[in-house]
Amino acid sequence: xxxxxxxxxxxxxxxxxxxxxxxxxxxxxxxxxxxxxxxxxxxxxxxxxxxxxxxxxxxxxxxxxxxxxxxxxxxxxxxxxxxxxxxxxxxxxxxxxxxxxxxxxxxxxxxxxxxxxxxxxxxxxxxxxxxxxxxxxxxxxxxxxxxxxxx
Amino acid sequence: xxxxxxxxxxxxxxxxxxxxxxxxxxxxxxxxxxxxxxxxxxxxxxxxxxxxxxxxxxxxxxxxxxxxxxxxxxxxxxxxxxxxxxxxxxxxxxxxxxxxxxxxxxxxxxxxxxxxxxxxxxxxxxxxxxxxxxxxxxxxxxxxxxxxxxx
DNA sequence: GCTTGACCTTCCCATCATGGGAAGGATCAC
DNA sequence: GTGATCCTTCCCATGATGGGAAGGTCAAGC
Numbered sequence: 001x002x003x004x005x006x007x008x009x010x011x012x013x014x015x016x017x018x019x020x021x022x023x024x025x026x027x028x029x030x031x032x033x034x035x036x037x038x039x040x041x042x043x044x045x046x047x048x049x050x051x052x053x054x055x056x057x058x059x060x061x062x063x064x065x066x067x068x069x070x071x072x073x074x075x076x077x078x079x080x081x082x083x084x085x086x087x088x089x090x091x092x093x094x095x096x097x098x099x100x101x102x103x104x105x106x107x108x109x110x111x112x113x114x115x116x117x118x119x120x121x122x123x124x125x126x127x128x129x130x131x132x133x134x135x136x137x138x139x140x141x142x143x144x145x146x147x148x149x150x151x
Numbered sequence: 152x153x154x155x156x157x158x159x160x161x162x163x164x165x166x167x168x169x170x171x172x173x174x175x176x177x178x179x180x181x182x183x184x185x186x187x188x189x190x191x192x193x194x195x196x197x198x199x200x201x202x203x204x205x206x207x208x209x210x211x212x213x214x215x216x217x218x219x220x221x222x223x224x225x226x227x228x229x230x231x232x233x234x235x236x237x238x239x240x241x242x243x244x245x246x247x248x249x250x251x252x253x254x255x256x257x258x259x260x261x262x263x264x265x266x267x268x269x270x271x272x273x274x275x276x277x278x279x280x281x282x283x284x285x286x287x288x289x290x291x292x293x294x295x296x297x298x299x300x301x302x
Numbered sequence: 303g304c305t306t307g308a309c310c311t312t313c314c315c316a317t318c319a320t321g322g323g324a325a326g327g328a329t330c331a332c
Numbered sequence: 333g334t335g336a337t338c339c340t341t342c343c344c345a346t347g348a349t350g351g352g353a354a355g356g357t358c359a360a361g362c
Contacts, residue, residue, distance in 0.1 A: 015321065034328055036339055052277045052284040057252045070274050077271035081263045084256050084273050091253040095246055101208040102242040105235050112232045120228035122235050123221050126203045133203040166350065185357055187310055
């Protein structure tokens with residue numbers, strides 16, 4: 001099977017399959033004489049595993065752990081559980097951070113007329129001289145990076 | 152005031168101040184003869200405004216809107232409110248997405264012994280042949296990008 | 303006046319996962 | 333054999349941020 005079919009079957013784009021190969025997440029495939037990558041059903045299975053883990057928000061690094069645990073038949077389930085629960089914690093920290101942003105904004109928006117007049121508590125809060133706009137200001141040297149909410 | 156002092160006073164790093172200037176979010180500053188950027192208290196005020204908006208998760212693009220609304224004394228508060236509420240919606244979509252991931256994982260983790268034995272529902276779910284791991288699979292051609300949960 | 307350290311400048315690189323696209327070769331269906 | 337569709341590699345872009353190098357500037361202390 002060529003890369004396009006493997007992509008179709010696994011839900012991982014051809015571009016990403018090549019990328020995963022380049023960073024060593026998946027091994028280099030067999031090639032045809034012409035240099036085309038060739039995939040087996042087993043490879044597709046692995047790719048699907050990876051896609052599911054991505055859908056759950058695991059980083060490529062964590063996925064590498066998960067894949068090797070998956071392929072280690074003697075693994076201890078606690079090792080898998082640990083990876084999963086650590087990720088849950090990360091997710092929950094992010095959720096809390098986003099919720100604080102959304103909460104602050106909703107509160108400000110509630111107090112804003114939202115009509116044709118110029119006075120607006122939202123702008124005023126952003127422009128205020130006081131410390132921080134969030135209740136717990138993001139620690140300058142904290143462990144949490146900026147949250148990305150790009151679409 | 153030099154860039155370092157402006158950074159200190161505003162909470163925006165010197166690196167980011169230069170970046171914001173380079174992309175046109177803030178205007179080019181006056182320079183000393185030696186080429187050093189010079190900032191006024193008003194500039195610092197603007198930078199602090201920007202930092203607060205960043206803390207609330209607004210993108211640089213949205214911040215550009217907010218800054219120009221801020222500086223437009225005749226703005227309609229509804230224009231500010233719209234930007235804010237659109238961002239709240241984005242935040243809430245992200246929150247829901249992260250919550251779904253966390254929920255799925257917590258459920259799987261609950262059913263995993265987490266001991267020395269190898270059998271693990273988490274891995275099994277990732278490796279399963281069924282469709283998607285999340286209840287509503289991320290639409291392949293949807294409007295929502297991948298969620299970033301990097302730290 | 304000269305040295306030293308702290309500051310500033312620009313420029314390039316890295317992140318992380320992903321896609322776009324170009325240039326060129328391979329394969330396949332007709 | 334020809335055109336369409338695939339594949340290859342390579343480079344670039346995203347978004348906000350930091351790291352760091354190479355070199356210029358400035359102020360304080362001697």
